[in-house]
Structure formats: structure tokens, C-alpha cells
Amino acid sequence: MSKNKKYDFLNIDETSDPVISFVSGDINESEIHVDPKDLQDDLPILALRNTVIFPGTSQPIAVARTKSLRLIRSLNKKKGRYVGLICQKDAETEDPALEDLHSVGVIGEILRVIEFPGEESITVIFQGKDRFDVKEATQVKPYLRARFSIRDTIPAPINDKEYNLLLESIFDLSMQILRMYGEPPKELVQRLNSIVKSPLLVNFCCTNLPVSGAEKQELLNIDNERDRAYRLVMILNREVQMMEMKMNIQMKTREELNQQQKEYFLQQQIKTIQDELGGNPQQADIDAFRIRAHQKKWSENIAETVEKEISKLERLHPQSPDYSTQFSYIQTVLDLPWNECTRDNFNLKNAQRTLDRDHFGLEKVKERIIEHLAVLKLKGDLKSPIICLYGPPGVGKTSLGKSIAEALNRKYVRVSFGGLHDESEIRGHRRTYIGAMPGRIIQNIQKAGSSNPVFVLDEIDKIGNDFRGDPSSALLEVLDPEQNFAFHDNYLNIDYDLSKVLFIATANNISTISQPLLDRMELIDVNGYIIEEKIEIARRHLIPKQLENHGLKADAIDIPKKTIEKIIEDYTRESGVRALDKKLAQLMRKVALKVATKAEYSKTLEVSDLQDYLGAPIFTKDAYQGNEYAGVVTGLAWTAVGGEILFIETSLSKGKGGKLTLTGKLGDVMKESAMLAMEYIRSHNEYIGIPYEVLENWNVHIHVPEGAIPKDGPSAGITMVTSLASAFTQRKVRANLAMTGEMTLRGKVLPVGGIREKILAAKRAGIKEIILSKDNKKDIDEIKELYLKGLKFHFVSDIKEVLDIALLKEKVKDPLDLSIEDTKN
Incomplete structure (x- = not known):
């Protein structure tokens, strides 16, 4: 260290300790002021960066700028102990002029100068004295000097309680800040305790505040000691709150960091243990995924997408919630059979044998499948069609899918859409x-394990829609051969090719299916079976199946054809064979009981034994009721369980106005048909032979029996006209005759549907002749001769032809007296 005698204005021993604390240099309040005799007219000005010294406090200042070093070294012993200390407005200014400094500063008395060898800067310890205002500069070089005036301070009133409380608050806040940094030094605590009731506490805390120089300068500018104390309390409160927030943030981040470090070390330990046991299972799964992905037959775009997903999984922590989601997704993608197809069997004869073996009848469907196989065999590739089998329940629509899959040598999957409401069931969830x-x-393509299965969409007509979406609209993409080569599932988020899938939809009633969906499917009508077909189905399929299901041998019971026919007629009423299957199961349970108890029974089931096995007959055969009554005509109707015959009955009663009454739970369309028929009778009364006065003086009542059963549709139009004509003329209707057809107001006969089912119903009832529209002749031509045997058809185009065929000239034995004279009475 250089000799202190260089600075001859200091009375300090060379052996004195140069290390001086921030809190050293105790001073009384009276010693703050400087004797004017010790001051010159102007003061050397030392510019400070972000440092403000307050009266009564000591502060070490590092002096390094050239001007400042010249100032310190030029001071003399007599009047050179005092320097004007002023903070710069901008700390970045390197050579500040007087206008670059604040206007208020503190006179600093130099207590000690410390200079270390080899260092360009020196440290000067100043003690603050009076505040002063700068007037004007008197010297700029080699350092700055300026005139000044001492700035008065307004002291707080003696024994001011409020001011004393302010000092206590400042002390408490200062101690709180110190404790936040750790245990404060004892010397510092002692210093604060010594000035706790002195205005010096305010200046001391202002000097050592951890705030910007601008805020310290603001405190220095305040003349009133109480106002300065108030402002200091506000700043201290703010700093305490800021420090508390910082400490809370640090605690949280430290806890999070500690938890992460803990988890990291634990994971490293687990990894080490796993390596010792044979490797990391997570990495093993990822490696297995990459091997499987490499073996898949997919495009480069899909391969790139899957690799990205696997890499994403690799970056995830195994304990992360997203890990299991990503793992399941990749597993689903890899489990799908991308372009993996089974080889079709193009042996057409074998396919025909398979279809004939499993299903009796259904010629149209079998023919369509064989055609599809023939095209595949010739072309080698074909977008699979969308087939929709529609018809009554129990005719084998669903089970036909299994037979088709076996015939084609394809995998078989089935989905039931009955009651489906949520669109995401089709497209998946994100x-x-x-x-x-x-x-x-x-899901079912994944379960099938091939990209070309036979996919049965069961009960497609029973799809619903609500606020969750419209599943039938989502099916449009699935069932369109022009779109389903790039089917988009929300979960996969990758297009999947469904064009090789053979979709077979089943429905009972196509009227409930949306038109756009119908347009995308090839409709095949699966009609009901006649009695002969049901007998063969029972003998070939149902009875052997029920024997096996009930643990019975083939010779446990023999059911002749006559017995099967009786079961069909008296215990079932359906187009299919589902109820017949249930009745055979009921019968087999009785047989199983006899076999299990070793009871005696006849192994040949006769018709007379049916009541013991199945109870009393449930249904009576729809039989023709004869033509002994005028106004009763047999009509043909279609129902969901097949065809039925129904009777249209017309009764007349005397009354003015010719009132028309309709009963039998008729629908709106059927009521309109009755009104049309009545209007036709009125407008053609002369041709039919009905006096107009009779129409005006007799009320008409039309009834359709079995009134609890709803009935609707236009096909009873010609039947109602015939019934009305027969009632008014009292002419008999041709025996064993039935009819069906819609009529117009002009008397034209229009075609109707369900012809095959209606013909079966007519045969069951013993009908011999049927009247149909000429336009229905094409439907008759498509029906096998077996179904038409014993029936005679009359094809008509006008109501007059119907009446000429249906009404006989012979009248009933006891005709109504419809004479005009009698009605006038």
C-alpha cells in the first residue's frame, strides 16, 4: 500500500487497518453540519454513478475516472477534506458536466483513502454531512468545481408520536429485509439499535436501500424529515413484498427442481437395474414397434407418419399421461392389416355348393355373389359392391354373410347398428x-386381420340420430365405392382403404333409410318362404341344429313333413323361420326331458301329438270364408312378417244423405281409398246398375276385421270398390277370388308391392284366382313356378274389368230390399 502521507490532509496512522465497515464511523446529529469556516466559496464536485450518500452515513466510493483521481489527489490538508458528492442523472455518461448531475447533493468528508499497488482505482471512504444546492460551475478542468448553498432540513417535532412510530416501522422493515438474506451481522444490528429513535436511522436506511439511484435521489430531495420517513416506509414495504414474492417463486422452482432431480436419479437407478436384468422394457417396446412398422405393406407417407409417432413416443416419459395414449395409438395402427388380404377362392362350383348347403332358396342373392366371383376371377381386381339385403325378420339375411365369407374364403365380421346414435361410433374419437x-x-377390420373381409352391417335401417350426430351420414363415405378407398377415421387420422371390403347391409324396412345411403347400395329383396320351403329348411337345418343344441342323438325323434307343416300353420305366423326355430327348440326340450328321465315316448312325432308338446294351436289358418254374403271381398295385404289376407265388409242401412262410416283402425291412406271407392260408385252408378236414389237414401259402413290391428296403404282400393258394388247390387262375388291394387278417381288400376308375400298368403288361405294390375305382371314373371302352382291370375287396367270379373250375376239368397219405392216411404 502507498504511504498515506501523500494525502497530507488525513491525520491517519500508516499502520491503521484500511478495512472499514459500512456502518463504521458513528456520528452524532450535531456533527452532521459543517463549520462554514472550513469551506471555501466553491466545492470540488465528485460525480457518482447510481450512488447517493445521506447526511450522517459513511460510504466507501471507488474512484477510477481521471477527473475524479485528479480531484482526490489535489486536495490539501486545511480545507481539502470536503467534497461535493452528487449522483449523475445518467449512469452511462462518462464525463459528466454540471447539467448532467442532479441539483441536490451531500457534502462528503473524506475519512480515509485506500490505494492498492498495481490498481488504477482508489477507494475513498466518505462521511455525509450537510445537503447543498448546486449554483454554478466555477471550474471545469482539471476537475469540476461549483458554487453552492447549504440546503435547510425541516426536523420532526420533538416527542412526535407519529414520527417515532414511523422510525419503529422503518427499523422493523429493515430487520425483516436483512433476515430474508440470512442472519444479519451483530455489528449491523447493534448499529441499527443505537439509532432506532434518531433521524439518522432514516438516512442510514436510505443510503443502504437496494433501490435505484433515482429513488434515493428522490428521498434526498425531501426537506421534511417526517415526509422522508413516510416515503421510506412505502419503499421498504414494497421491497419486502417484492422479496417475499421472489422467495416464494424460488421455493416453488426449487421444490420442482428437487422433485425432477429426485425423479431423474430414480429413473437412472431403475435404468441401471433394468440393464442388469436384461434391458429397458420401454425401449424394447419401441424397438419392437419399429420392427413391425418396417414389415408393414403401407405407402411411404404412412410409414413416415408412423415413424414420427414412434419417435414422439420415444421422447415421452413412461410415467407421463400421454405415454399410454401414444402407446395405444401406435399399437392400433400396427395391428391394422394394411394391404394384407386373404386370397379369394374362385371355384364357382364350390361357392355355389357352399351357398346351397347353408341356405335354402334365396336364389337372387346367390346369383349375385356368383356373378361377383366370376368378375373377380376374370378381372383380378374389383371394387367390392355394397349389397343391401332387405326383407322380413328371420329369413336368413344375417346368417347369409357367413356363407358368403366361406364361399369367398374371406374373413367374416359383423356389426349391429340397431339403436346406434353417436357418429363417433362410425368415425371414431379424436x-x-x-x-x-x-x-x-x-375396430372390426383390425379384428378380422385382413383388408378384404365380408363385413355385415346388420340392422342398418334402425340407425338413429340426435345431438351427437347422424351415423347414417357418416356411413356415406364407408359405403361409397368411389370414396371408401380413403376412409378417414378420426382416431387414426390416416386414410384407410376399405375398397376391398365386401359390405353386406341388412334391413327390414328400407323406407327408414336415407335416400343418399340407399343410392350407394345395391338392393336385393329377400322374400319370405312358402310352406314347402320352410319344411325343407326345418328338415335340413333347424331340426339337426336343435338336436345338437339339446344333446340329443339324430334318432331321438323323427318329425314327418306333415307334422312340420302343422307346426308352421298352427304355431307360427311369419315370413321367416325364427319362430319355427323357437317352437322346434321347445319341442326338443320336451324330448330331452323324456330321454333324461328314461320315460317311454314315441320316436315319431305325429300331428296328434303336437298339443302334448307345444300346447293348443296359437294361430288359425287364414281361410277363405265363402261368398254367401254380399259386400264381403277378400283382399291381400303385406306385413312385416309376410303376406296376409283381409276381408273388406260393406253394410248398408237406411238413412238420408248416404253417410260413409269407416272402422277397423284404418290409416289415412286407406281411408282415402275408401272415399275414392265411394266416389267412383257414385259417378258410375248407371254402369254398375245402382239407381242414384238408392245412393242417397242408404248409409254405407265399411269395416276391415281385426280392428285392433293397424292397417294402411293404397292396395285395398279395388277391393273396396268391389265390396261397395256387391253391397249395392247384392250380387255375389266370385268364389275363391282375392285381389290387390290401387285405384285412381278415373278408375285406373295401379300396381302395388309385396306381390310374392301376398301370393303366399293367398295360397295358404286356399285362394284360386287373383286380380292384379297389368303392371304387376313383371313381378309374377320373376316368381318361381313352384309358388304360382294352382293359381289363376287376372291382369286388369280398369275398375270396370275388376267388377266384370269379380261380380256374378247371381244374387244372394236373401237380398236387401233396395227398391226406390220402399226408400221413399
């Missing part, structure tokens, strides 16, 4: 949802 999964289409 992966962002909890419990997300692919739609039913992708």
Missing part, C-alpha cells in the same frame, strides 16, 4: 379425448 378409440369399422 385422440385428445379421454378413452378415445377407433370407430366400429376400423
Whole structure:
């Protein structure tokens, strides 16, 4: 250290300790002021960066700028102990002029100068004295000097309680800040305790505040000691709050960091243990995924997408919630059979044998499948068609899918759409949802394990829609051969090719299916069976199946054809064979009981034994009721369980106005048909032979029996006209005759549907002749001769032809007296 005698204005021993604390240099309040005799007219000005010294406090200042070093070294012993200390407005200014400094400063008395060898800067310890205002500069070089005036301070009133409380608050806040940094030094605590009731506490805390120089300068500018104390309390409160917030943030981040470090070390330990046991299972799964992905037959775009997903999984922590979601997604993608197809069997004869073996009848469907196989055999590739089998329940629509799959040597999957409301069941859920999964289409393709299965969409007519979406609209993409080569599932988010899938939809009633969906499917009508077909189905399929299901041998019971026919006629009423299957199961249970108890029974089931096995007959055969009554005509109707015959009955009663009454739970369309028929009778009364006065003086009542059963449709139009004509003329209707057809107001006969079912119903009832529209002749031509045996058809185009065929000239034995004279009475 250089000799202190260089600075001859200091009375300090060379052996004195140069290390001086921030809190050293105790001073009384009276010693703050400087004797004017010790001051010159102007003061050397030392510019400070971000440092403000307050009266009564000591502060070490590092002096390094050239001007400042010249100032310190030029001071003399007599009047050179005092320097004007002023903070710069901008700390970045390197050579500040007087206008670059604040206007208020503090006279600093130099207590000690410390200079270390080899260092360009020196440290000067100043003690603050009076505040002063700068007037004007008197010297600029080699350092700055300026005139000044002492700035008065307004002291707080003696024994001011409020001011004393302010000092206590400042002390408490200062101690709180010190404790936040750790245990404060004892010397510092002692210093604060010594000045706790002195205005010096305010200046001391202002000097050592951890705030900007601008705020310290603001405190220095305040003349009133009480106002300065108030402002200091506000700043201290703010700093305490800021420090508390910082400490809370640090605590949180430290805890999070500690938890992460803990987890990291634990994971490293687990990894080490796993390596010792044979490797990391997570990495093993990822490696297995990459091997499987490499073996898949997919496009480069899909391969790139899957690789990105696997890499994403690799970056995830195994304990992360997203890990299991990503793992399941990749597993689903890899489990799908991308372009993996089974080889079709192009042996057409074998396919025909398979279809004939499993299903009796259904010629149209079998023919369509064989045609499809023939085209595949010739072309080698074909977009699979969408086939829709529609017809009454129990005719084998669903089970036909299994036979088709076996005939084609394809995998078989089935989805029931009955009651389906949610669109996501078709398209799947997005992966962002909890419990997300692919739609039913992708799920079943995955289950099938091939891209070309036979896919049965069961009960497609029973799809519903609500606020969750319209599943039938989502099916449009699935069932369109022009679109389903790029089916988009929300869960996969990758296009999947469904064009090789043979979709077979089943429905009972196509009227409930949306038109756009119908347009995308090839409709095949699966009609009901006649009695002869049901007998063969029972003998070939149902009875052997029920024997096996009930643990019975083939010779346990023999059911002749006559017995099967009786079961069909008296215990079932359906187009299919589902109820017949249930009745055979009921019968087999009785047989199983006899076999299990070793009871005696006849192994040949006769018709007379049916009541013991199945109870009393449930249904009576729809039989023709004869033509002994005028106004009763047999009509043909279609129902969901097949064809039925119904009777249209017309009764007349005397009354003015010719009132028309309709009963039998008729629908709106059927009521309109009755009104049309009545209007036709009125407008053609002369041709039919009905006096107009009779129409005006007799009320008409039309009834359709079995009034609890709803009936609707236009096909009873010609039947009602015939019934009305027969009632008014009292002419008999041709025996064993039935009819069906819609009529117009002009008397034209229009075609109707369900012809095959209606013909079967007519044969069951013993009908011999049927009247149909000429336009229905094409439907008759498509029906096998077996079904038409014993029937005679009359094809008509006008109501007059119907009446000429149906009404005989012979009248009933006891005709109504419809004479005009009698009605006038």
C-alpha cells in the first residue's frame, strides 16, 4: 500500500487497518453540519454513478475516472477534506458536466483513502454531512468545481408520536429485509439499535436501500424529515413484498427442481437395474414397434407418419399421461392389416355348393355373389359392391354373410347398428379425448386381420340420430365405392382403404333409410318362404341344429313333413323361420326331458301329438270364408312378417244423405281409398246398375276385421270398390277370388308391392284366382313356378274389368230390399 502521507490532509496512522465497515464511523446529529469556516466559496464536485450518500452515513466510493483521481489527489490538508458528492442523472455518461448531475447533493468528508499497488482505482471512504444546492460551475478542468448553498432540513417535532412510530416501522422493515438474506451481522444490528429513535436511522436506511439511484435521489430531495420517513416506509414495504414474492417463486422452482432431480436419479437407478436384468422394457417396446412398422405393406407417407409417432413416443416419459395414449395409438395402427388380404377362392362350383348347403332358396342373392366371383376371377381386381339385403325378420339375411365369407374364403365380421346414435361410433374419437378409440369399422377390420373381409352391417335401417350426430351420414363415405378407398377415421387420422371390403347391409324396412345411403347400395329383396320351403329348411337345418343344441342323438325323434307343416300353420305366423326355430327348440326340450328321465315316448312325432308338446294351436289358418254374403271381398295385404289376407265388409242401412262410416283402425291412406271407392260408385252408378236414389237414401259402413290391428296403404282400393258394388247390387262375388291394387278417381288400376308375400298368403288361405294390375305382371314373371302352382291370375287396367270379373250375376239368397219405392216411404 502507498504511504498515506501523500494525502497530507488525513491525520491517519500508516499502520491503521484500511478495512472499514459500512456502518463504521458513528456520528452524532450535531456533527452532521459543517463549520462554514472550513469551506471555501466553491466545492470540488465528485460525480457518482447510481450512488447517493445521506447526511450522517459513511460510504466507501471507488474512484477510477481521471477527473475524479485528479480531484482526490489535489486536495490539501486545511480545507481539502470536503467534497461535493452528487449522483449523475445518467449512469452511462462518462464525463459528466454540471447539467448532467442532479441539483441536490451531500457534502462528503473524506475519512480515509485506500490505494492498492498495481490498481488504477482508489477507494475513498466518505462521511455525509450537510445537503447543498448546486449554483454554478466555477471550474471545469482539471476537475469540476461549483458554487453552492447549504440546503435547510425541516426536523420532526420533538416527542412526535407519529414520527417515532414511523422510525419503529422503518427499523422493523429493515430487520425483516436483512433476515430474508440470512442472519444479519451483530455489528449491523447493534448499529441499527443505537439509532432506532434518531433521524439518522432514516438516512442510514436510505443510503443502504437496494433501490435505484433515482429513488434515493428522490428521498434526498425531501426537506421534511417526517415526509422522508413516510416515503421510506412505502419503499421498504414494497421491497419486502417484492422479496417475499421472489422467495416464494424460488421455493416453488426449487421444490420442482428437487422433485425432477429426485425423479431423474430414480429413473437412472431403475435404468441401471433394468440393464442388469436384461434391458429397458420401454425401449424394447419401441424397438419392437419399429420392427413391425418396417414389415408393414403401407405407402411411404404412412410409414413416415408412423415413424414420427414412434419417435414422439420415444421422447415421452413412461410415467407421463400421454405415454399410454401414444402407446395405444401406435399399437392400433400396427395391428391394422394394411394391404394384407386373404386370397379369394374362385371355384364357382364350390361357392355355389357352399351357398346351397347353408341356405335354402334365396336364389337372387346367390346369383349375385356368383356373378361377383366370376368378375373377380376374370378381372383380378374389383371394387367390392355394397349389397343391401332387405326383407322380413328371420329369413336368413344375417346368417347369409357367413356363407358368403366361406364361399369367398374371406374373413367374416359383423356389426349391429340397431339403436346406434353417436357418429363417433362410425368415425371414431379424436385422440385428445379421454378413452378415445377407433370407430366400429376400423375396430372390426383390425379384428378380422385382413383388408378384404365380408363385413355385415346388420340392422342398418334402425340407425338413429340426435345431438351427437347422424351415423347414417357418416356411413356415406364407408359405403361409397368411389370414396371408401380413403376412409378417414378420426382416431387414426390416416386414410384407410376399405375398397376391398365386401359390405353386406341388412334391413327390414328400407323406407327408414336415407335416400343418399340407399343410392350407394345395391338392393336385393329377400322374400319370405312358402310352406314347402320352410319344411325343407326345418328338415335340413333347424331340426339337426336343435338336436345338437339339446344333446340329443339324430334318432331321438323323427318329425314327418306333415307334422312340420302343422307346426308352421298352427304355431307360427311369419315370413321367416325364427319362430319355427323357437317352437322346434321347445319341442326338443320336451324330448330331452323324456330321454333324461328314461320315460317311454314315441320316436315319431305325429300331428296328434303336437298339443302334448307345444300346447293348443296359437294361430288359425287364414281361410277363405265363402261368398254367401254380399259386400264381403277378400283382399291381400303385406306385413312385416309376410303376406296376409283381409276381408273388406260393406253394410248398408237406411238413412238420408248416404253417410260413409269407416272402422277397423284404418290409416289415412286407406281411408282415402275408401272415399275414392265411394266416389267412383257414385259417378258410375248407371254402369254398375245402382239407381242414384238408392245412393242417397242408404248409409254405407265399411269395416276391415281385426280392428285392433293397424292397417294402411293404397292396395285395398279395388277391393273396396268391389265390396261397395256387391253391397249395392247384392250380387255375389266370385268364389275363391282375392285381389290387390290401387285405384285412381278415373278408375285406373295401379300396381302395388309385396306381390310374392301376398301370393303366399293367398295360397295358404286356399285362394284360386287373383286380380292384379297389368303392371304387376313383371313381378309374377320373376316368381318361381313352384309358388304360382294352382293359381289363376287376372291382369286388369280398369275398375270396370275388376267388377266384370269379380261380380256374378247371381244374387244372394236373401237380398236387401233396395227398391226406390220402399226408400221413399
